[in-house]
Amino acid sequence: MTNSPPDALLALTNVNTFYGQAQVHFDLSISVPRGHIVCLLGGNASGKSTTMKIILGLVKPRSGDVTFDGASLLGLTTPQIVRRGIASVPEARRLFADMTVRENILMGAFVRDDREAIAQDLDKMLTLFPKLGQRLSQRAGSLSGGEQQMVAMARALMSRPRMIVMDEPTMGLSPLYVDRVLELIRTINREGVSVFMVEQNASLALEIAHEAYVLQTGKIVLSGSARALKDDPRIRDAYLGGSEAA
Amino acid sequence: MSSWLDYTINGLIVGNVYALVAVGLALIFGVSRLINFAQGSIYLVGAYIGWVAVVQLHTPLPLTIIVVAVAAALVGLIIERFGLRPLQNSVRIAPLLATIGISFVLDQLVMLTFSPNPRALPSQLPDVRFQIGGGTIGPLDLLIAGVGITSALLLFVFLRYSKLGWAIRATAQDRDAAMQMGVDVNRVNQAVFGIAAALGGVSGLLVGMYYNQIDTAMSLQATLKGVVAEVVGGAGNVPGAVIGSLLLGLVESYGVAVFGTSYRNLFAFLLLVVVLVLRPNGLFASARQAPPEPLTGTFIAPSRPVRIPRWALLVATGIFAILPLLPVSFYVLQTLINAWLLGMLALSLTLVAGTIGQVSLGHAALLAIGAYTSALLSLTFAVPVGLAIIGGGLMSAALGTALISPSFRLRGHYVSIATLAIGEIVSLVILNWESVTRGPIGISGIPPLSLAGYELVSPISIYCFSFIVMVVLALLQGRLLGSHLGRSFRAIRDDDIAARAYGLSLNRYKSLAFIFGGFAAGVSGGIAAHLYSYINHETFNTQQSILALTVVILGGLGNVVGAIVGAVALVGLPEVFRIAAEYRILIYGIVLLLLVRFRPQGLLGTM
Known part of the structure; x- marks a missing residue:
């Protein structure tokens, strides 16, 4: 059992999600500390967007818990979750x-x-x-x-809101707007709003995030502070255009 | 009424009445992508509540309108809460079918309460007419115009400036995103159904007063007209629905002016088919707009069909084959003959709606074409009855496919609307093409069934004949489904874009399905014509189309054995339980509702 740290605003604990027979999340645990920017990295079909839907109550996990400010979100509808902040x-x-x-x-x-x-x-x-x-x-x-x-x-x-969740905020934008969006996320965060964002573009996300998780086919394979991950050779190879072709 | 101005005024007034129905349909379609087939029933309920208020309680006019609006809104809320909300997560066809079931139930309840006889609904307004230009206008015309314009304005203000109005608009554009803004989608649905029902109910009241008569047949007509107006204006487009309604009113009014009253509906449905084929998003939709339908066939409830061993089928066929030799009453045989005829229609529909996914709501038209062809061939050209029935089947196959083919490009709900309209058009052409079809008089003295010169008049021989024909059709269809062709049909149903990407020509396969299905239905109609010896344009009506759909869903969409089991069940059970004729449609409606809610895959499962 990985207990979420006490200062976590949002915490997913051992979440298992299924679409019909297919399992999407395997014992997923993520925590977003108050006031931080946390980023979830992963390629296509890794289960990133489903994580967003779990938080917003659009998809219900089969097991595990999702808490916001200490209270479970699982029994709530999407509008109720929005009202929580x-x-x-x-x-x-x-x-x-x-x-x-x-x-x-x-x-x-x-x-x-x-x-x-x-x-x-x-x-x-x-x-x-x-x-x-x-x-x-x-x-x-x-x-x-x-x-x-x-x-x-x-x-x-x-x-x-007390927290904003963003699904690929830089996708499809021109480079100029990408920088602008990242800057704005920082500004928003500085005003006290915690941010959870899902991204494919690891190098951009790690610029602004405090912590990051790497999701691969439904499992967290790597997590830690953004600074540490930026220098992690596994991340470099997989996402930042490492030397060998994958 | 003589002048063009009169026809214009009449067209606009009638258009106003349609608008009240169509705006409700558009609101509901916008929010939940659903064509509410129960809208006409609410209109009917509104008319009868108005009748009770005016004739029995003697309420003054303003109070009558309020009473009707509130009562109708309540009915709408009940429909939304108990009929549709439980279906939120089921397959897309489920809510559509549920509204059809609800409309059957409501119409029958009204009929059982008030009797099917028409009632007079006095208008409570002074009967004077004012001259304007070359035409006249009465107080009731002004009232209808006033109610129409007032409700349009109120609705506009509500949608534009109230919080709930914003929620409705946001939900209509993106349901998930609206939920993420904190919009409670259930409340939005409730609001929309309440508003739509209030408008529909008031519309029924006004129409009743306009024609000074109400009867239970109003319901289906109102739904059809509302759907026409809504689709012409663009499904889900509220201002479009108003303009579509006025246009429909004018087209009908001018059509009546030129050709006569019996052409009114023909023009309405022709307008619908033309708009559907040429501008399926309505007259006002911009070209960039994608059709508001899912791109893949999510219409069939996924299930694993019940496997019936071959020997069990053989035994069952054998028992039914030798049934006439056993001591059973003619009454049983008669009932089963009806079941076999319905079974042939169900075979046809289960192929078209189930296997290739084109949910037809106008299948009775194929019966009518087969019946009229066979009757006229044998009467006018003295063709032997056996051949005439085959001729009927061929004609249904050819004509039915030709009529539906312009609509092959449509999908989902739009196919259902197009088939419904084509069904109505066939019936109206039969009514109006007097030189061939004998118009409203119908065809009488149709020769009885015969085969190679032997007349089949005894129930036993008719039983055997219809049973054998049905079994042959079922065997053919079974072979078809197991073949490459059957797989192509299902591929098109499940994902037409993928099917096309693999090189399947959609038009060709849809044609083949309608040709085969048209033949089976035409043969059924042909046999029926010779059994009944009299047919007219109303013998094969929309109620039968819906009954056939209920049979097919009961058996399991696409399921050949299921179609026959469904037909025997729906024809047989009311007989077994001795249910009086007037309650049967009510029972069918309830069966449809229960199926959709609890067993959408039917008894034997979809295939």
């Missing part, structure tokens, strides 16, 4: 394409009822993401991929 930036952003940018950002505050504070937070988002200011009444579907990523992040922040 977890916001998400889904894979491929999943904006409401036919709603305006403004409506999309405000949808993030769906769980809140404090109108004035919501309006203030919207202004805050526009300082954090200045480009969105001119786009507010535009259809979200008409934005570029990078701009959509900004909207998705603003939308997630609008619920004033």
Whole structure:
């Protein structure tokens, strides 16, 4: 039994997940300490996105536990989990394409009822993401991929979450936007929001993460501080373009 | 009514009524990707609640409208909570079939409560007409227009400015993402069903007042018209549904002006088929929009079919074959003859809906084509009955396939809508093509069954004849399914894109399935025509199409033996339990609902 450290905000403990007969997770244990950025690395079909779905309650594990701030999330529906303080930036952003940018950002505050504070937070988002200011009444579907990523992040922040989970936030973005997104994740984190992100691009993720886990076909094969992992030869070979071809 | 302006006003008023139904359908489709076939039943319930309020409680008009809206909304909430929510995680066809079952149950309950006889629903408004230009307009027209416009405005404001409205729009665009924003999707579904039902109920009330008459046949018609308007406007598109409704009202009204009343529905369904084939996303959808349907065939509940040993099948066939020699009553034989005829139809449908995955809701049209062809061949051209029945089968195969072929590019729910529309079109053409079909009078004096000059009039001979024909068709179909062709059919059902990538021509295989299925159904219709000796355009109606679908699901989609077992069960059990005729449709509806909920793979499993 690997007990999660007491300061863990989010902890997955011995999670086993199945799609029908096929097992996706094998005794998966991950913990996200308060105030940290934790990154889950892995290739295609390693079970990364399913980990996101487990946290958000979109998929239920067969065994194991998921706790947030000490309380189990397993019996809760997705909206209830969101109300506990977890916001998400889904894979491929999943904006409401036919709603305006403004409506999309405000949808993030769906769980809140404090109108004035919501309006203030919207202004805050526009300082954090200045480009969105001119786009507010535009259809979200008409934005570029990078701009959509900004909207998705603003939308997630609008619920004033304690934690944000992100599924491949840099996927499909131009290099310029990749740097911008990483910088923003750091900013968000500095303001006290814990971050759990799933990434394929290990070198980028390890730049900003405090800790990282490496997932391979449903099992954690490597974990530790981001700094240590960056120099780990196994990581270098698998993800950072090591000398031998895999 | 004479002037063009009158026809325009009439078209817009009727369009307003359709809009109230279609907007509800569009809201529901938007949020849950479901065509709610129970929408017309709520409209029916609304009309009858209005009748009770007006005629028995003498409520004033504003109160009547409120009472109807609230009561209908309650019915909608009940349907959502108990009929559909339990099906959230089942196969995609399950909720669609459930709404069909619910509509059967609701319609029959209304019929049993109020009797099938039409009732007058007075409008409570003064009967005056105002002149405008070359036409006239009455207070009821203004009321309908007012209700239509007011509810459209309220709905717009609700969707645009309320929190629940935002939740509905977000859910319609991306259900999972909406949940991740904290939207409770169940509440959204509830809200949408409540609103849709309230609008539908009020629509029923207004229509009843407009024609000063209500009857239980209104239900299916309303669903069909609502679906037409919704699809024309683009499934799930709320403003599109309003415009589609007005367009439908105008097309019908002008069609009636030029050709006469009996053409009204023909124009509606032709409009639907044309839009489906040319612009399946509706008139207003932009080209970039992907069709709101899953790309692969998730329509069939996966299951392992029950293996029946060959000897057991042989024994069962043997017992049924020698049954007439045993001391059984004619009543039993008669019942089984009906079962064998339904079995042939079910064989056809289980191939088309189960094996190749094109869930047809208009299969009775194939019966009608076969029946009319066989009857006319034997009556007009004195073709021997045996040959005439084969002719009926061939005609159903050819004509049925030709009619459906423009819709081969459609998928999923859209196939169901197209087949439903084609079924209605066939029936309407039969009604209107008097020189050939004798129109509403129908065909009487059809010669009895005969084979090589011998008339088959005794129940025993008819029993043997129909049983043998069915067994031959079943054997052929069994061979077909085991062959390369059967595997290709299933491949297309399970993933049409993958099938195409492997070089299968979808159109060719879909045609083959409809040709074989059309033949079986046409033969069944042909035999029925000679048994009944009288047929008309309503002999083979949508109710039979749905009954056939229930049989096929009961037996297990795609399952040949299952189709026959299902037919015997659904024809036989009501007889065994001596259930009165008026309760049977109710029972069928309940059976369909229970199956969908608890055993979607049917008795013998899908194949």
